[in-house]
Each structure stands twice: as structure tokens, then as C-alpha cells.
Amino acid sequence: MKIPHSPIVAALVTAAILVAPPPASAQSSPLVGAAESPVATVASPVTMTVAVNRSLPVVPRGLSAAILDRLVTLSFANVPLSEVLAEVERQARLGLSYSPNVVPLQHRVSIQSNAAPVRNVLELALQGLNVQVTMVGNDQVVITRAEAPAKAVVDTTDGVIDGVVLDKSTLTPVPAVLVRLDGTTHGMPTRADGTFRLTNVAPGTHVLRATRLGFQPEEKTVIVQANRTTNARIEISPAPLRMNDIITTSSGTQKRLELGNSIATISADSVVKNAPVRNLSDLIAARAPGVEVMTTSGTVGAGSRLRVRGLGRISGSNDPIVIIDGVRVESDFSSGLNKQFNKASGGFSTSASSRLDDIDPNSIETIDILKGPSAATLYGSDAANGVIVITTKRGKAGPARWNAFSERGIMQMKAKFTESYRGWGTSAVNGPDSPCTLLDVAAGRCTGIDSVSHFNPLNDSRTSPFGTGTTFLNGVDVSGGTDHLLYYFGGSTENSVGVLKMPDKDLEMLQVRRNGAPIPEWQRRPNQFDKQAGTARVTANFGNTGDLTFSTALTHQSQLNMADAAVIGQALQGSGSSEINDGWNDQATSTTRPADLFAPRGTSDVTRGIVSLSGNWRPFTWLTGRSTFGADYADRTDELYLRTGDDPLALLGQDGKRNRNEGNTKIYSADIGGTLTLPVTNFLTSRTTVGGQYTHSFTKDMLVQGTGLSVGATTFNSARIRSMSEAFEQIATAGWYLEETGIINERLYLTAGFRRDRGSAFGKNAPAPIYPKLSASWLLSQEPFFPRITSLSNLRLRAAYGHAGVQPTTTGAIRTYTPGTGFVDGEQVTTSILNSLGNADLKPERSTEFEGGADISFLDDRVTVEATYYRKLSKDAIAGHSPPNSFGYPYLTSRQENVGEVLNTGTEFQITAQPVASHLVSWDFTLNLSKNRNELKSLAPGMGLLRNGQEQYEVGYPLSGRWERPILGYNDANKDGIIAPEEVTVGDSMVFVGQPVPKRQASWTNSLGFLGNRFRVTAMLDYQGGLGQVDMATVQRCYGGHCQATVDPSTPLDQQAAIAALSKPYPYNTPYYFNQTVSWTRLRNVTLSYELPLSLVSRVNVSSARISLMGQNLWLWSQYSGADPEVNTNPYRNYIIDQGGLPMTRNYSVRLNLGF
């Protein structure tokens, strides 16, 4: 038998079921009717089908009912039902169709009949199974799940279809399912109880099509008869659709389809298992359109700069805020007291760790990125740069499930560095065989260039400061629980040694210098990173009325990092010959090479703890309450130690030095809210959310410096000069909000709300700002009038408008003074000097954003497209405006002023598709595309240019753009074949040469699966375009005379001119030529993974095992002249610069994931 899923049979079965007329006492719901009515034997002579109750199947009589009158003789005792049915089929010579999902074939029955009608035999055999038997044709009988009694026939010549739509997985009614006659607009959405009624349906066979966003479309064939009501029961299955994602926002959790915003969601768990992810930056990078993650350096432990939808602020942080499990946490990488590793290093190190990367990526379940004010309005002040909402993993009911992973990897420096050149000639002062440049020749200091040598110690294995780095990652977690108590515990460790390594030659040199004393490991490998993280989350469920969750995350990490930029700089300005100082710079005050550069020991230790207690209370179905209380504590200690005698170069100004920078940040936050959901009418539901949030941060920072240490001393007591500075600040923000959402027919969501805020940085007399929001999400394809379009599965339109604020700095409005010490008349005195002029008229900054877009899915959701346009305008943008020099700037702090408007506009697309989906082969990909235009829209009169060297703010141009004086031309006036600085013409006015964030971004992640995804290949391409980068490492190299163009007489004149311009007198010395608008594509990662057969791993009590080979930063396509366009040695500011930071390393690793 039995082809229950055959479309033909299914259609016939369905048709047969649906032609049944209703009983006189039919109820409105066929389901309810079926469940609650007593035995319903209908005696109508025209009835072909009867409804049956759970205890007694009823078979039809009448036309063709003779089949059921055929006689069968059976004698079975405690046999499977399947045997009985088979025998009935055989003896009665009829076809029985049924689904094993409906008919429990293993149900055991006993039956004795002697020439009894089939009707009676089936009644007996199927008794109590809630099924019904239907005649279809002369020899076919189908057994289906019992339907409700048919309802009264509407008095019309057309027929009526009454039906219900159920969730197939739960058999609960599904409202708002659009049910209509296929190919027409005749239809209606299901009611709150899942029922629907279609009237005026022409007699005949129809296909009902049921669609709802979040469910897979379902079709059902019905036969409608004139003046009769046909019952239909449709079961639909939930679809794994993005729009069904649960998004966490300030007003609680909501489905994506209810929100008017584009929210980027990253499923962290699956990413971490299938890609090389060491930190949160890796997790976010290139996985969300409009979100830029710029890795600053290839050193291990280095943080990344994060920007969402471009730059919105002229001054202050452009970093988004971060919420973990409802708790506001420290994450700012760009500004503030407790952020900068290089404070202790005195600028010697440029690769600080990021507080964002303290968070263990292995503990995260999802990351939702709210990109702008329209999405983040209810987060209020500080949310204008976006909000990153992180949800950590939670337990699921069931036995303990263990997961463990171990990863081993290596890192290699694959970047090729430009050679360092030196010209040799006869110097007027030093005689023959002296270093000479073309400019020396032009100026008469040398008679000519006799020969040119070139070498770069970075590229030669004998002198290279790069070795093979290693990384070890391990982790384990366990989760499980009961319906009452759920738990998740996890932990991970990382131990990485970066590629920086002291070359053997330098080791030997150092050992000689130190009389054979051993060289410590931290000096041999000066870049290392260790991290330990643990996460716990326990949830207690109190039935359906509430739950309480306690979660905590603890992290400790240590970074050892010094001299990454310096070591490259000293190589790029090298001697040009392996014979001279092994190619390292020999023209500085003293020689500078790894033996010297790795002398200072720079460390950064961070201990981090985040705890939260959150509860949900559901006293009624229409009322829910929630609250979260949490704290984040980040303690950071940075140290620089340089032993007296180890710094022959006086690199750090003085020999013997110790700096210690201790800082800690505590953030306490509370978030309380409640939601009231009430039906207003049959089609309108009201959801009202009220809540409040409070955040209070305390930041301490202390910098102690000792210079001129006694020989062998390590303590500050022994320092000749000691100084200390201390800072402490508190910032508090409190706000409450109200949000009202009208849900119309479960397909149109209209939301309005506002937040009222108060912040400690606001002026005391400033009114508390109110941030409004409006949004709409419309499931257009669910509307009855929407035409059926082949291949189109769903169409949602969305729009949102909202405001958010930015707090001024804590003291922006007031005049402040700096306490300190001074030396007056031969005595040390305590002093107070003007620090900031203050601005009594300072207003808070306010950002307004509109975004609109559409989510479209095709081919049964195998292709989805999210398209978004946004326009964000920041008014009263606060800028640290430099006061005139006549107030003493730059020796005063910038004065905060409301200077103008900043506009960001852009488009974002995310396309996910599964072009191939078979068991043998599957292919899916995600393509992210985004474009951003950033512009200073207006500037208040009288502000003039906001300048910080080459970083400028001009109306009509991007913020923090880089500006340079252009090279207008050159002329070899004296015909000596050399372009001297005075032969280069440089413009009087600066011109725009580049912007600090990319104009365009794209990422393309492809995943190929074979053999049911047992074998999987995943690769990600990452593209950024239109980024203004300045190759300052080359500028410094060429300015120092180490470029080929500075020593080689055959160098084309235009290249000579570019370099000669560097030596023009200030302010006409311009690196114009070295500013580049770069675009690059990086093969960010490739992963090959294989799921080991269960038959194999189960022998060792393992339930799953996947082994992965991963590569990271495997290839780079770029025209950039420097080593790596992604390097930024200025990570704390808006504009970027490459001063010779460590390029990205190429990493390979093997990872084993085990499940128990």
C-alpha cells in the first residue's frame, strides 16, 4: 500500500474528505467539533463521508458504499493493526490508503469476524484511534485523521470552505495564515483560533494555498460542491527563516519580522565551529553588512576598530555600545580613560588589546547588531553609534551534553617588505664610499652616486625578526537540565606566541653585551598572548509564570607586546646592505635593531568579570515583566620595564625606566520593563512596553612613571625622576521609555515609542532629552490582495525612524583646571593651570536616522534578500574644537562645541542562497554588500576649519578626512637629472586625499557540503574599497633617503618629485604622493571540515566529532604600496595611518570538535 504521500492519492483523499456536508449541529470549528461531539453517525442519504469521534470510526454508506458491505472473515488475536488492514484489503479486494503517521500500524488489536461487512470490521479495528474512513472511487478507501463534523451549508449556489490551519509540529492553531484559492486573490487570513471561511467558492476542485511568513507554504486540494460547506484542515510546518529569528532589543525579545529595522544577526556558535575565530572581532568581521571591523595589527592580542554605518561623530568615540545578556559592558576601544595600552609604553607600542575581545567567543549564542538610532532609540544616550547585543549560550532541557574543542595552529609572516636602498658616492665631507642621496648630489654634498645597494633584514631569514608563531586553543562546555533548571558551563584557554622573534644574530650580540647572561623568553619572543575564560549560566523555570537566570563570565588575559612598529621602521630605514649592521638602521643616533628594540618589556594584564541576574515574570498571558541587574568589572594593568643598561639607544628618552598604568572600570546596570499584550479588536492587538534602564560607570586610572632607575633596580623608589598621575570619573545615565506596538492581522506591525534620558554629562540646566521612534513592518505578501507571484515566497517592507543621543564628555560644559606641580624660583610648587575653557552653551548631540528596506525571499525561501537604505543625520555634532592659539591651544584641551551636522547615507544588502540542496551536494552562500557616504553637512559659522594636522573637517567631505598639499608639478630647471625640493611645485591649499572608513564593503561566504554535509568546505572573501590609507612607513623610509628613488639616478623624475616634496620646508613638505585610496580583497579564511562517522566515534563514547583544517588571511589582492592596507597604527582616532605596523599573519590551524 500505501502511498500516502502520493500527490494523486492525497488529492483524492483530500477531495473526498472535503465534500462532506455538515451535520445540522455543526460547530464553527471542525477541530473542536471533532474532538467534543459524541458519535456522529449521519444518516443523510447523500452523505458520502462522516465524521467520527476518537472512539469509533464511522464509515459511509450510500453510493459505492457497497464496497464497505463486502464481507470478510478474520481471526486475529493481539496482532499489529497493519496485519488486520492487509487482510481486509486482500479479502475485500479494495485499496486502503493511509499514512503511518496517522494510523498506528503497530497498534495491537484482536478481532474475530465471520463474514462481517468491511464497515463493521474497520469500525472495530480502528476504534479509539481518532481516524475516519473515506471512500474514494469504487475500490479505494482512505483512512485519515478525524475531521470535525461538517457545518451547515450556506444557502448559496456556490460552496463554502470552512477550515483550520494547524502548526504541524504542535498541532496548535496558527493565526494570520493567508489561505486562498490558488491562482486567485480569493482568500483570507486565519483568525486567532486558526480558522478561516471562504464563501462564494465555485463548485469544483480547488487548491488551497496557505502561506505565512515563518512557515513553509502548504497546498491542499479540495472539492467544493454547490450549496455545501467543505471542511479543510491544513497543517503547516515552521520554516527556518531569518524573519523568525528572535531579536533581543531594549524592549525585550521580538521576532525579526516585527521590527522595522534591519538587524544583523550572527549565529556565533555555528561560526566558531566552522571558521578560525579567536576573538569577538574575528566573529563579527565581514559577517554583517555596514559593520566594519578593521584589524589594527598582526600582533597577537591586538584589538580591532569597529565602526557601524560609518563615522557619526566628529570627536569622541565612534564605537558602538555593547550589551551582554542585558548588561552594559565596557567595550570602547577609541577613547576614555581606561583604554590605552600605549599610555604605559610611552607610545612605543601601538597594538593594544580591546575590551571587546575580552569576551569569549565560544560562550556566545547570538550577536544582534542594532546599527543606528532608528533601531537603538530605546537605548537612549550613547546609542547613536549602534548597539551590539550579545546573548550567551544557555542550557537546553535534557541530559548533559558535553562539547569540547582543541585547536593547534601556526602563524607566519608572509608579507613582503620593500627593500631599503643606499647610494654610495664621494662625500664632500666624508670622502669616497660614503652614503649619498640624489639630493646630496644636487646640493653638492656628494659628487655623484657610484653604486646602489639594497637589502631589507625583514626579508632575509638570517636577520628576519619573524619566526613561526603558534597558537593553542582549548575549550569545553556542558549544558543540559530539566524543565525546572537549565545550565550551561563553559571555559576556554588560548596561548599564542606571535611571529616576532629575536634573530639569532641579535641573540648572540645581546649575550655578548650581557656577558653571557641568558636572554629571557619574553625578549626572544616579544609578542605573546594568553587568555583564560569561563562562563556559567543557570536558569530556574517556575512553571509558565517565570524564570530566573544567573550568568557570569570571567576572563583573564595577558599580552606581551612591544616594538612591533618600531622594528619594521628600523628595517625600512636600514643600511641597505647585509654587511652594515645586518641591514638595520645605522644612521640613527645609535644603531637600532631587535637586540635593542626588544629590550623594553611591555605587558598588559586584564581581568574581567561580568555578572548578571535576570528574571522574567509572566503572571498572565497578557502581561510579562522582566528585569536584569548586572555588573561589569574590568581591571587592567599595563607595565613597561626597561632595565638600566639595556637601552644603549636611549629609545625611550632615558636609560632605565618603569611605567605602570593601572586602571579599572566598573559598570553597574539595571534594566526593568514590562509588556502588556491585549487584543483590541479581532484584527488588532496592542502591545505596550514600559521600561527603564540605569547605567553607572566608575573608571579609575593611575599612571606611575620612574625614569633613571638605579642599576639593577626595578622599583619606583630607585628612580631618579618619579611622577604620578591619577584620574577618576563617573558617568551615569538613567532613562525610561514607552513603546506601543499595534499588530494588525499579524502582518502589519506599527510601533511608536520614546525614551527620556538623563546623563551626568549633560549640563545641570539642560532639559532631559526625549528620543522618539516610529517603525513599521508590513508582511505585504500576506495581504489577501497581493498577487501570487511564482517563485516569490515572502515580501516584507519595513521602515523605521528614530533618534538617539550622544553624551558630551563629562566636563565638556565646564571650565576646568589641571592640578600639578611646577618649578618656580628654584622650588617645587603645587600648581593649577587652565585645562579647558569650557562651554556653558554646550548642547547634547542628537542623531536622527531613517531607514527603509525590504526582505524578499524566493523559491520557498531558498534565496533571501535583505535590502536597506539609511540616512543618519547628527545634529549639533559635538567637536573638540581647537580654540585659537591666542588662548594657548594646543596646550589647552579642545573646547567642546556644537559645530554642525554630519550625514551618513548608505545601502546594505544581504543575500543568502542555497543554490544546491541535495543530500550528496549542497551549496549555500551569504553575500554582504554595503556602501556608505559620510559627509560633514554643515559647520556653524565662525568655526573655521577643524584641523588636526592633516586630519580635517570640511563641509561636503567625509569626517576626519586626510588632506595634503598637492604636488602641482616639477621642473628639472638645472637639467642635472635630479629633482630637488625647490624644483617641485606644491600647492598653497590642501586638497582632500582620503577618508578613514571604506566607502564600500563586501564579503562572500561560500559553503559547500558533501555527503549530507559530512564533508564541508567554507571560504570567505572580504573586500573593502575606497579607504584612504597613508603609507607613512614608506614616507619615513624615503624621507630618510632609503628609497630606490632617492639614490638611483635612473629613477623617473616624477618619482623623484614625489620624494623631493617630502623635503620641502614646512608647511610645503607633503607626502601627497603616498596617500592612497585603497581597495583590497582578502581571502579571509578557508575551512575544510569532516564529520567523522558515528559508527566510528561511538566506539569511544563520542556522539559527534568534526575535524577541521583552517586557514586565515590566505591571500591579499591590493595595489597598496605598503605591506598591508589593513594596518592602522592609529587605532584610537578616526583617521588611519600605516606607520609600519605588523601586517596580518597567515595562519593555519587544525581543530577538533567533539560532542558527548
Added chain:
Amino acid sequence: MTIHSIRRAALAIVATGAMAGCSLGSLTDVPRPSNILDPDALQTSDGAIAMYNGALSEFNRAFFGGQQQNGGSGVIPGNFAMAGGILADEYTLPSADDIDQRTDAAGVSGQYTFPIMAVAYVNSGQAIQYLRQYAPNAPVAYTARLHLNRGYLALFMSELFCSGVPLSEAAEAGKVIYGSPLSTAELQQYALAQFDTALAPFGADTGKVALAARLGQARAYLGMKQYDKAAAAAGKVPTNFSYDATYSTNVASAAGYFQPGGVFAWASSSDNEGVNGLPYISSGDPRVKFTKVSNINQMDIYQPTAWRSSGNLTISVENGIDARLIEAEYLLSQGNATWLDKLNELRTRVTGLAPLTDPGTPAARVDLLFRERAFWLYGTGHRQGDLRRLVRQYQRPQSDVYPKGTYKGGFLYGTYTNIGVGLHEVEANANYKGCIDREA
């Protein structure tokens, strides 16, 4: 529960939220950061004294220099003594520099020097306000000294910068006053007024502030070509008096201001710079001694021996020797033959200096007088003002007094006799449009 009662509950929730919102301010009252002081904290006698000390400290910094902005290492030529000497013939740089070369087409060369003087000026004004209001019983010399320093700052500004220098003020109640450009003459008048104010409480006193104020008057009159009044003011100052600026490498905050080891990593005392320069080094004059410290770009770097790299250093802002020189200049202007005696009396104070003889012509006498001034006052910020006076008061062409001819890298010396206050002033101060007169 009915819909009605549910609605009432909802309204109650909203009302609760609204009430909470009304009291948000109390939740966000937090202490101010501890690393800065707000005006409230300084509104005491001790606070006013601390501001007084801060203003004096800033004056020292204006003399000794400041650290490079933007967190850069090293020291910039951000002090008036160095900057004036670089423009004149006292210092030179191994690399091309627009001040050294006397080119300032963009008017930006004073971008570091001017603010370091301005911040001392503005802090002095703030300290005066606070002393008067919150420390009325503080010694009168405190306020007087601040006026004295303001006078010297204005005087040095008048000598170093092109005509049209704005003096801004941080006024009370958080307001600011953007300065309007003052001509060279106006600045001198202003300086004189500050010296008069400083001197007013002292009458005939011979205390430090009073003597320094009289010297200031003398300098101001000298700049105004009122030699008689200059000599009269100078005559009340003993030769051995000196009003000094001090710094110490043993006090971190002061040591950061100026590090000779850092400065003379990029600058050097000069010798016969640009044809007209004096042979400070090669003359072997015992009044100026130098130490060769390094070689940069094939140029030997000489550091004034007196500018020690560590410990305490005192350099005279103004002193009694200048008082005698001013008297000599007055006598010379009167054709009084004793002018040379004044010079020779001074030379007896240093072993190895032979008496001078009258060169015989008016021009040569002026040359001799100014040469004596140059050696006596080397490195104290006087030379620039003197060269400018030679042009303005003695009608010497600038090409006869300032360095000229071939500069480094194939460039030529320019023609400027002063520097601009910085382009940023044009951008940020609507009252300032640039130099109003670039003549000496």
C-alpha cells in the same frame, strides 16, 4: 480581569515611568572627575595661590619650551627665546626650517611659539582674577608679578611676531573673549601699562618684582625708541640683578618642558650664520661657551654649555647688564662719549675681555653696541628684538642685519623679520585676519 482594569493597570505603569523620569536627575548626580579641578574647587585662597603658581610655571614654560603636540616625542621650538634666536642668527637647524630660513609665506611658523606664550598670558589673567577675588590677603607682589609677566610676554610678542597680535582672555563665568589684533606699537604700549601696574604698589622698593618691572619699562621704552625714558627706568636697576626663568629636570612636570638634550638633537648654536650672523662659536668669546654634542646631516651640533641637560637651570629673562646696555644706547643716541665706558665697565666683569675702542663712525658704533648686546644677552630672546630695532630704528636694511644668502638644500634665505602667530588663529578667531604689517 476586564479590559477596563487592564487599561487602568497600563496607565498606572506609564504613570510610574513618568514619575521615575521626573527624578532621573537624582540618579545621575555624580562627582566630577578627580583629575581636573572645576572653578568651585579653586574658589579659595589656596586655590588662587595654586593658580598663581601655575601661571608662573607657564611663564617658565614659555621661556623654556614645550613638548610636541599630539603625543609626539621631542621638543619643539615652542619658546620665545629659541624661536627668536632661530629667526635671528643665534641658532640654526641641520634641516630646512621656515623660521630659520626666514620664510613664512603661510604665516604659520609661530604655530607652536605663539600658543606657548599665549597660554602663559591667559593663565596669568586667570590667576589675577582669582587672587583678587579669593585671596585678597595674598602678598601684593603676587598680583604684581603676574602683571609683570604679562608685560614681558607682550613685549616678547611684539618683538617676535608680525604686527597684529591678538591677546585673548578666559573671562569670568565661563565666557571667553577673542582677542583683536594689536599692532607692534600697541603691544609695546600694553606691555608698558602692565609694567606700570606691576610697579605701582612698590614705589621706590628694590624688590625683585619692582626691579624687574623697571627693566620691563626700560625694554618697552627702548622698543618705542624713547631712549631717555628707557635709560631712566634702567638706571634704577643694579647691574647684578636678574629676573630669571627656571626649570628643573628633577621635577617631572617642569622637566618635560625643556630638555636641552632633546632640543640640541635637532638645533645648534650657529656661527656666522647667513653672512650677517655673528661668530658666536668661532670667536671664542668667554661670555658664550658651547659644547659640541653631535653631528646631524653633516652639520656639527653645538649646545650652549650653560644649558645643562639635567639639574636646575636658570636663564635670565631680563637683567641689570641689559640695564647698562640700555643706558649705553641712550648715551650713544645723545652723542655722549661715555657710552663706550658703559660697555667697558661691563666687560671688566668677565676675565679675558679686552676693553673696546671707539670704531669712529656712527654706524660702526651702533654695530659695536649691538654686537655687545648680542654676546651679553645670547640665548635670552633679545637678539631678535635687537635686529628688528636695527631695521626700524636705525634704518638698516633687513638684508644687512638678518642672515641672508644661500640656505640649506639649495634654498635662499627669505626676507622676513618676524613670524606669524599661526594659521589656526585665522581659522578659529574671527577677529584675526592675519598679519597687519610684516615690516620690522
